[in-house]
Amino acid sequence: MKIKNLRLKLLVVLTLIALSVAYILPIYVMVVASLKTPVEISQRAYLLPSAKLQFQNYVEAFRLVFPSLVNSSIISFSVTLLSAFFGGLGGYYLSRSRSRATKVLFILVGIALYLPYQVVLIPLVQLMAKTKLALTHFGLITSYLILNVPLASVLMGTFFLSIPRELEEAAEVDGANKIQIFFRIVSPIALPAYASTAIIVFTQVWNEFLLALTLSTPRTTTIQVKLAEVKGSYVALYNLQMAAALISVSIPLIFFLVLGNYFIRGILAGALKG
Amino acid sequence: MRPYRVLIAGQGRSAARSRFALREPVRMFDWIKSLKRRIDFASLFVFLFPLLLFLTILYGMLGWTFYVSFANWSGTAPNYEFAGLKWYRLMMSLDRFWVDMANNLKWMILGVIPTVVIALFLAYLLEIGSIKGIESYVRTLILYPVAMSFVVTGTIWSWMYQPDKGVFNTILRSIGLESLTSSFFTNPSTATYWLILIFIWQYLGFAVIILQSSFRTTELQEMIEAATVDGASRLRILFDIIVPNIRGGILILISLLLISALKVFDIVYIVTFGGPGYSTDVLAFFMFIATFQQHLVALGAGLGVIIFLLAFIIVIPYTIYAFRKWFE
Numbered sequence: 350m351k352i353k354n355l356r357l358k359l360l361v362v363l364t365l366i367a368l369s370v371a372y373i374l375p376i377y378v379m380v381v382a383s384l385k386t387p388v389e390i391s392q393r394a395y396l397l398p399s400a401k402l403q404f405q406n407y408v409e410a411f412r413l414v415f416p417s418l419v420n421s422s423i424i425s426f427s428v429t430l431l432s433a434f435f436g437g438l439g440g441y442y443l444s445r446s447r448s449r450a451t452k453v454l455f456i457l458v459g460i461a462l463y464l465p466y467q468v469v470l471i472p473l474v475q476l477m478a479k480t481k482l483a484l485t486h487f488g489l490i491t492s493y494l495i496l497n498v499p500l501a502s503v504l505m506g507t508f509f510l511s512i513p514r515e516l517e518e519a520a521e522v523d524g525a526n527k528i529q530i531f532f533r534i535v536s537p538i539a540l541p542a543y544a545s546t547a548i549i550v551f552t553q554v555w556n557e558f559l560l561a562l563t564l565s566t567p568r569t570t571t572i573q574v575k576l577a578e579v580k581g582s583y584v585a586l587y588n589l590q591m592a593a594a595l596i597s598v599s600i601p602l603i604f605f606l607v608l609g610n611y612f613i614r615g616i617l618a619g620a621l622k623g
Numbered sequence: 624m625r626p627y628r629v630l631i632a633g634q635g636r637s638a639a640r641s642r643f644a645l646r647e648p649v650r651m652f653d654w655i656k657s658l659k660r661r662i663d664f665a666s667l668f669v670f671l672f673p674l675l676l677f678l679t680i681l682y683g684m685l686g687w688t689f690y691v692s693f694a695n696w697s698g699t700a701p702n703y704e705f706a707g708l709k710w711y712r713l714m715m716s717l718d719r720f721w722v723d724m725a726n727n728l729k730w731m732i733l734g735v736i737p738t739v740v741i742a743l744f745l746a747y748l749l750e751i752g753s754i755k756g757i758e759s760y761v762r763t764l765i766l767y768p769v770a771m772s773f774v775v776t777g778t779i780w781s782w783m784y785q786p787d788k789g790v791f792n793t794i795l796r797s798i799g800l801e802s803l804t805s806s807f808f809t810n811p812s813t814a815t816y817w818l819i820l821i822f823i824w825q826y827l828g829f830a831v832i833i834l835q836s837s838f839r840t841t842e843l844q845e846m847i848e849a850a851t852v853d854g855a856s857r858l859r860i861l862f863d864i865i866v867p868n869i870r871g872g873i874l875i876l877i878s879l880l881l882i883s884a885l886k887v888f889d890i891v892y893i894v895t896f897g898g899p900g901y902s903t904d905v906l907a908f909f910m911f912i913a914t915f916q917q918h919l920v921a922l923g924a925g926l927g928v929i930i931f932l933l934a935f936i937i938v939i940p941y942t943i944y945a946f947r948k949w950f951e
């Protein structure tokens with residue numbers, strides 16, 4: 350038994366080392382490369398940090414991506430707030446009503462949840478061009494809302510299902526109507542659920558590429574589109590590419606590190622484990 | 624009180640009419656009020672209007688795409704003239720379409736099965752051999768890529784894969800394993816596999832998290848304990864007790880991963896742009912190229928429809944499972 354346990358511990362430690370290498374190496378390479386001069390990069394000493402750390406790479410990369418960071422922030426934060434709000438409303442209804450119409454609606458939402466964006470891309474481009482929404486941030490905001498509210502509804506609904514009904518029933522006896530109950534009683538309890546849903550929607554919108562690529566105009570270029578552009582036009586300047594990439598992941602990564610548990614709960618709700 | 628009660632209560636026609644005329648506003652108001660109490664339109668509207676609105680637009684656009692795939696739209700200006708199966712026939716005759724189908728199949732098999740299997744072992748290993756404090760370390764370690772975009776991961780990995788100066792080949796050369804160096808994604812016959820590896824790397828943490836939470840039901844824990852007492856080996860416990868009992872979790876995980884593998888676009892766009900030739904092309908990428916670069920919009924819509932149908936098949940088990948769980 351003892352030997353078996355020793356072998357198990359050894360296996361765990363070896364797995365841990367393998368995982369650490371696999372998951373730290375890319376980040377390490379990224380950070381090291383982002384602090385080098387182009388000359389050092391062409392000299393192929395990849396794993397060693399630069400003799401003189403080039404922090405001005407970040408200044409330059411930041412100047413390059415700053416407008417798109419602003420655009421992405423405007424779009425992602427608006428979509429996050431609105432989807433969490435609308436998703437809360439829709440999800441509450443889906444989680445409380447048991448009528449046949451609700452069941453049909455639930456199936457329609459379920460299919461829409463993970464709809465590949467390609468299926469709506471052509472109409473979306475037409476709509477946004479016709480309504481001239483594409484020229485402003487509203488174009489991408491509306492598009493992402495259409496695609497994210499079903500997801501937010503299911504995430505919020507999964508959480509609402511786990512909230513006991515007694516409180517709501519008591520409030521109903523006291524004469525409160527459904528809307529009051531939702532805003533005064535259920536929503537405050539569900540604040541952590543809102544945080545989880547928000548962080549999932551935020552990462553999804555911040556990281557989205559296909560829609561942004563087709564719908565963004567020079568004034569609304571998002572960070573992902575800008576990164577792809579930087580990668581294309583500064584082919585040899587890996588240091589700038591890496592610095593820009595690091596700047597772009599810093600925001601979702603900070604959310605992930607600070608609000609990790611909400612993030613995990615959001616993922617689990619997406620897998621229907623409320 | 625329902626309005627017809629007024630008529631029943633009235634004796635003659637004129638009496639009924641006079642009463643009706645007199646009381647109608649009050650009665651109608653009562654009736655609306657009672658209806659309101661029963662259906663509660665205000666809350667129905669508040670709760671459902673946004674979701675229904677967005678859902679209607681979404682399904683409207685879906686139908687629109689379906690129609691476009693049967694229209695004769697090629698060029699930048701919309702053309703909704705009906706063309707039947709013309710563009711589907713063209714699609715089927717394209718070599719590129721079949722390369723894409725094959726590549727998508729590779730993505731869906733090689734991107735999903737290894738991820739699930741590795742995640743299963745990893746989650747189990749963490750469960751039985753956990754050292755104190757290790758779990759939160761591992762979670763952060765393997766989950767952080769979920770917060771990153773494919774654009775970023777693609778950028779890092781193209782740098783690591785770069786055949787001439789890239790990280791992997793440099794490491795291999797420096798430790799004297801010149802023979803193991805690879806041309807990675809510049810070799811058309813293996814390029815797709817290297818792209819799939821990025822996908823596995825990025826989704827592994829996601830898979831581990833979902834499986835771990837499936838392990839942690841009291842019922843399952845009790846069963847494992849009982850089997851341990853009976854002296855079952857650890858591998859037998861995993862395959863005979865755990866796997867059958869977390870079928871639901873595995874099913875959901877597989878559907879989610881399959882959908883992600885089917886939708887993959889960003890990695891291909893960033894790392895290889897479908898090349899060399901169109902050896903790493905996938906449906907989602909071809910749809911983008913056909914629609915926005917070649918302006919064969921009807922063909923693009925047709926590809927979109929194919930992607931939707933595949934996604935629809937994948938999402939059915941998820942939806943059924945969700946439905947049962949939701950309305951149980």
